[in-house]
Amino acid sequence: MDVRLLGEVEVRSAGRPLDIGTPRQQVVLAALAVDVRQPVPIETLVDRVWGHRPPARPRPVLYAHLSRIRALLRQTAAPGGEAAARIERRHAGYVLDVEPERVDLHRFRRLVERAAEDRQHDDEAGAATLAEALRLWRGEPLAGLSGEWAARVRASWHQRRLDAAVRWAQAEFRLGRPGAVIASVPDLTAEYPLAEPLEHVLIQALHAAGRGAEALDRYGAVRRRLAEELGTTPGRELQALYRALLAGAHPRPGTCCATTANT
Structure with a gap:
């Protein structure tokens, strides 16, 4: 199971995309995935999903989206193998419980960090690791999703991509x-x-x-x-x-x- 945020929001299981619902539901999923395995307070979720214009009663609407996402994630269980991803309710907020490596955004971050370590010993390895990270980029992060929070995420990850691309190009030139x-x-x-x-x-x-x-x-x-x-x-x-x-x-x-x- 993989969650993709570097492009259109996608959930893939056994190599096939799942129907993740409306753009608003996609924002809810993305709002949890960017902080995978970390509790996200419900007030933060409301702000990420609706910004300064939440509905009159946002919590019931949010609970409905979370319920549908839970049903979606149950489809990611592999028979006799990988457990399904799940959303847990904890005291501090809601948690998307899935390996961070399964979220492309976090995989990108880890590879860039590893490339910095690789460069200390081997420029060739650092360049290869940065190239692997850059291949994860499929297009505009959270493509098609509106709102101030989504726009901030896009701006931040465009800068991270640009920094990684410059470092990769510098390494290739040095080599x-x-x-x-x-x-x-x-x-x-x-x-x-x-x-x-x-x-x-x-x-x-x-x-x-x-x-x-x-x-x-x-x-x-x-x-x-x-x-x-x-x-x-x-x-x-x-x-x-x-x-x-x-x-x-x-x-x-x-x-x-x-x-x-x-x-």
């Missing part, structure tokens, strides 16, 4: 594989057009691959985009890279900017 960066990063920059760290490592990779003119053109495009969208200029590190390329220097692998970026 002497600019082609991998050039093949993958342009698609990401289309999604995050104001992310200077992605552009920084892509420009490095283009130059390392013998495509110096494209690298300089790329910097010019980034400069124009930042001016048009934000009324600003590239950051100091990107400007320093541009000056180095103009001077004929060869940026060393690992010379890149921080991962925090405008998105």
Whole structure:
């Protein structure tokens, strides 16, 4: 059984998707899954599901959604094998009791943390682990769900994905594989057009691959985009890279900017 939040909300059992109901019911499930195995107070659930506009009597409506989700989760039991996921009522709130590894969002987080540990010993292993994490991304987190809470979750996980992508690209560049960066990063920059760290490592990779003119053109495009969208200029590190390329220097692998970026 797997719960997927990095894209449309899905519950899959034995390789097949289950009918998880209305968007509102999906929000209830997601509100528990982001804190899997941790109690979520009912007041928090109400806020996540309805925000500042709850129904007149939200608790009975919430209880009905929880009852339907419980029925759904009973379908995830494997004959003679894996126990069904379940929702438990505890003193501190409701708990989705399922292995965190079964929720893609938590699996992503664990892989990114493991990649940081791997890098201390083996850049190759770190890059592979980050690539595994990035493959979990199926699209907009909680796609199709409305509300302030869902929007905050989306923004937070977009930043986590961007940070992981930058770290992966930096590792590939350090490993002497600019082609991998050039093949993958342009698609990401289309999604995050104001992310200077992605552009920084892509420009490095283009130059390392013998495509110096494209690298300089790329910097010019980034400069124009930042001016048009934000009324600003590239950051100091990107400007320093541009000056180095103009001077004929060869940026060393690992010379890149921080991962925090405008998105």
